[in-house]
Amino acid sequence: MAEPVFVGLPRKLVGVTIDGRDIEMTEGSTILDACRQLEVDTPTLCQLDTLTPINVCRVCVVELEGSRVLVPACSRKVEAGMKIATDSDRVRHSRRLVLELLASSVDMSLCSPRVHGWMARYGATPARFGSEVATVAQPVKVDNDLYVRDYSRCILCYKCVEACGVDAQNTFAIGVAGRGFDAHISTEFDVGLPDSACVYCGNCIGVCPTGALMFKSEHDMRAAGTWDESRQSVTETVCPYCGVGCMLELHVQDNTIVKVTSPLDNSVTAGHLCVKGRFGFEFVQRRRS
Amino acid sequence: MDIRTTGDPATEEEIAAIDGLLGEPESLWQGGERHPADDHVAHGGRAVRSRRHLLLPVLHAIQDRTGWVSRGGLEYACRRLSIPPAEAYGVVSFYARFALQPRGALALHVCDDIACKCAGADELCAALEKDFGAPGGAWHRSPCLGLCDRAPAALVEGAGADYEARQIAPVTFAEADGVLRGGAWPHNHSTPLSPTLSPGGRGGLLRRVGVVDPRSVDSYLDHGGFAALRRAREMGAEAVIHEVTDARLLGRGGAAFPTGRKWESVRKADARPHYLVCNADESEPGTFKDRVLMENDPFAVVEGMALAAFATGCEKGYLYVRTEYPLARQRIENAIARSRERGLLEIDIEVRRGAGAYICGEETALFNSIEGKRGEPRNKPPFPVEVGLFGKPTVENNVETLINVLDIVIDGGAAYATTGTRDSTGMRLFCVSGHVLKPGLYEVPMGTSLRALIELAEGLGPGRTLQAVLLGGAAGSFVTPAQLDVPLSFEGTRAIGATLGSGAVIVFDDTADMKQMLLRIARFFRDESCGQCVPCRVGTKRQEEILERLLAAPHGDRRADVMLLTDIAQAMRDASICGLGQTAANAIGSGLTQLRVLNG
Structure with a gap:
């Protein structure tokens, strides 16, 4: 039998600070939502608005005051009083490394220009790991007409x-x-x-x-x-x-x-x-x- | 769900193995024969999908029976449990135990991890390779088997209707050779087992080990068994949590989270049911304390679980034990059955078997594994106390933590907290292995110096000098001879940038090749990374490659490569999802900076 559906109360507003700028977001929004509202360009690869966030690529990480590690903006919900830095040294370092590690193992040449823009912004030089490193290179799978x-x-x-x-x-x-x-x-x-x-x-x-x-x-x-x-x-x-x-x-x-x-x-x-x-x-x- | 399968049908043996666990299929919809009624009634939906969590037990049943998991066998399992084959393939290919290619019934797993390397594992493996070919046929290289006190170690498995697994430690080449040639398996050296105990330390957590009969509930009752559970029920759940909080007990699995606070959160959680999970997936290289406890004092583990479940209001408990511990699993299962027979257990406890994945010791990866999924950690928050196993509030404790709680309930939290230091209360089990004369499990008060612990293990061999100590296993870090006076407490080790971790203490004398140890650690993390997040998946691979490059070229400018390692380490520490990636560079970093391995 179907369970009753509770519509719930109107959602509260939650105040957070991003790069020193205050913003109020509805409860349940993510840090990425807040960044977008403030027009802070945040790199994302595994995130898509129509899919459940799974935060595996880690390129969207931001620095959250009081957190030992960086947190993924795409899935972390806003909480009242959060103080977030999106362009600190640690953030830039991790974003750069994620892009470098990926590009050193995967052919990313057909990624959108935005991805290449982020690589330039964070100074990603995938070649610095050397030319002998392992990649996921393999033949294309063509097994149907579509x-x-x-x-x-x-x-x-x-x-x-x-x-x-x-x-x-x-x-x-x-x-x-x-x-x-x-x-x-x-x-x-x-x-x-x-x-x-x-x-x-x-x-x-x-x-x-x-x-x-x-x-x-x-x-x-x-x-x-x-x-x-x-x-x-x-x-x-x-x-x-x-x-x-x-x-x-x-x-x-x-x-x-x-x-x-x-x-x-x-x-x-x-x-x-x-x-x-x-x-x-x-x-x-x-x-x- | 409409399951599409296109492989060959399962063999009779595979069907027998699976049906032996699940019972006969009731209809076509569960992989059985077609009955006229099947054309009119469809089975599916939540009731069928909710059997997903049985996937790992089913895969074990196939592997145990036939020695590998065939496509037909897996597809029959998929029909029985209504799991899409692609998902099930993702699961079976995740765990090291399951073979996807046919192989013989016999499998000998030889540990070549850090502690066993100190005891000649490399020579043993080289000899095996000479006579039996590269690993992957009948013999396999294995990460730490948790038998470091009796290194070198091996685990032998014989597939079939009467599947058997046995730990052999220490193992000699002659014994391994005999097993691989089809000879009788050597006696399991771990029964009866008498771990090396600290002198005068028998009053503590290990007091029943080697004293009580681990198979007998009467023997356990004669040694004060189930008194703590009885006392807890008299006190009431809130008072129990109060005592645990007063004891300032910190979790013994490695993360050192306050147990009382965890219990309080689950107790107060509104969602139902609450689950209890005992994490016995001890896989940190150099760690074997939980195995010793489960093999020798299994009733205490069961009592600890019952007590924790009572305090936190858990309806169901799981104990997740690594598959490399067959004796521990058997003893725990026996202890649960005997306790239940006597009416001593109110909670249902199920034993679940890991399948060869270090990552499943991470608490949320372990939930996924119990749920029949790939052992990929979840992002936190939400934390397990709110959203844990099957999405419900879950309290997850390490074996040693639960044993501590028994004494806290009997003696009171305040009395417990008088042992140890202010911030690290109680006794602690240390797994001392490597180049010491008496490797074993030692119980000392928190705050005891590393020097004193090594002296308890009777120090190094004659004429040898200390080179390094690896504290906390592969996820820990190296300590130098100059740091031997570090107090073994959470705060004491933190002060020198080290960690107690799981209590692993691996000692290296001047004969140890530390370069090889670092490479082994790098290979371990590359092997054991789940592959979910980029920093760890690619980072552990690059770390291994760069380290190999550095150690292979003793001369030249190495600054660039050291800088790369440092860069990768910081990204793994900052941006990985879970503790595995966050600690995967610790030991290597400390090896390069503290031990100056490159300069040697």
Whole structure:
């Protein structure tokens, strides 16, 4: 039987200080929310507004007065009287090291320009660990016609696992396997996607911040040297298949759909689609000869 | 849940192992035969998913029976417990104990960790490698097996319907060779066991060890057993917590959190049920105190759990013991059963078995492990006293902590607090190993000097000089001969930048190759990092690589690499999720700065 739902009292305001500036936040907000409200640019990699914060990348850490260690801004809730520093030496050091450690082991070249901006801001020089160090480099997994998995670009942010699991799709086709530096995203016994529980919704691609998960169309065009975002336009439309009304963004290059996304802030999709909306666009480009 | 499986079916042996634990499947939906009714009724939802926590026991059942976990076996387990195979694969591949490739029934795990290295483990492993090939076949290299008082140590397992595991310590090459050639297993040296005790120290926490029959509840009762629990029930829960608070008892697992405050928080927590967890996953290299207690005084551990559960209002208790302690597990299970038979236990206590993961000694990683998940620590807050095991208020205590509580209830907190120092009250168990003449478990008052402790262990061999002491295990730090007068108390060790940690004291004389010890510690953390957060996952890997590079090239400019290590250390300490990453650079840092290992 369903339990009664308690709406609760209106939420209180909590006062915190960030870099000497006071701000009041509603109870339950995170330090990251407060930073954003104050327009303090805070680097994040594993955080996404549509997913449960799992604070594993540690690039958003801030210094909290009275805390022995730095705390993750993305998941730490504000508490009255918190005094937070977002640009202290310790914060800058940890952010720099997180970026350096990641970039020294993972191919981050397809990350967004913001990530490269943070690297420059914190002076990250991944090469200083030397050229002989271990990386996660490995061949791209191409085992179906819809999308590829290039785990040499994977920073293990867990977002795809969350999107495949309870945060969106509830399919549980992938998980984190192995341990330590060998930890990696995998299907059961590393079987190919066609043998796994994957339903090809592509929501893992939608949340991947590094290009490790990619439309096969994009992957092939990049390999052929024809991928050119400057020549792409984005057309907003509504998915023609069922009655839910998911909003689509069609990425079009040379009058051909090369990729489909949905905006994260869309109230219908929260960025997530199904296999039809994500990949079922071939019929649009069937042209009469 | 719709479980998609595409592998071969499970073998009869695997099905027998799993059904032996879970019972026969009731329907197609749980992996059984198809019945007509199955087409009309679906099983699922919360009731089925709530069996998730049985995943580790099921995986142990498969591993125990067949020596590895096959895809078919795992998929049958997934159907029985309604767990997606990808998630279950993530779990099985996380724990070192589970093999994902077929291997023989026999597995010999040889410890090559710090204390065993002092006793010739490297030579033993080299000899085994010569005769039996690289590790990974029938023999395996293992991190600390918790038998450091009798190093070098090994653990042998024989898979099958009559699975057996036995600790062998000390182990000789001839014994290991015999076991690997299918010979009889040497006598388990740990039964009967008489650990080295401090002279005159038998009045304390170890007073029943070697005296009481660990299998007999009558013997325990004859030695004052269950008096503390009885006394606690007379006093009432609040008075018990009052005494524990007055005793100023600090947790003995390593983090030194005030036990009274933890108990008070759980007692007052509104959410129900409350859980009690006894952390017996003792895996800190050089630590074996909890094993000695569980093997030799198991009823006291059970009584301590019952008492803690009474004081904090816990409905259910778990004892999580590392899989490398088969005798301790068996003795504790027996103690629970015998105590229950006599009506001495009001709380249900379940023993859960670890699966080869140091990280599961971290309190929140341990919760995840009991829940059938990867042993990844959780971010705190929320703290376990509010949101712990299964999301409920949980009190988690170390074995030694619970033993202390028994005496506190009998003698009173104020009397207890007269032993030790002002900030570190009571007696403390120290696991002394390495290059001392009498390695063993020593019980001394908090504040005793390190020098006096080493003297109790009869010091070094003739003609040898002290090189260093590793205090607190791999997560601790090195102490130099000049620092031997440090009082062994929380505040005393803190003052010199060291830590008591789990009570591990590994002594190195001038013959020890400290470079190899540092490398072993670096490898340990790289092996044992759970891989969740970046500073620890990549940091422990880089730390090992850079240390190898530094030690391999004795000349040249090493400042850049030392600076890298320092930088990594600070980020791991500041930004890692849990204590493993936060301490993973301590010993190596102190080795480089205090011991000047690079200069030697």
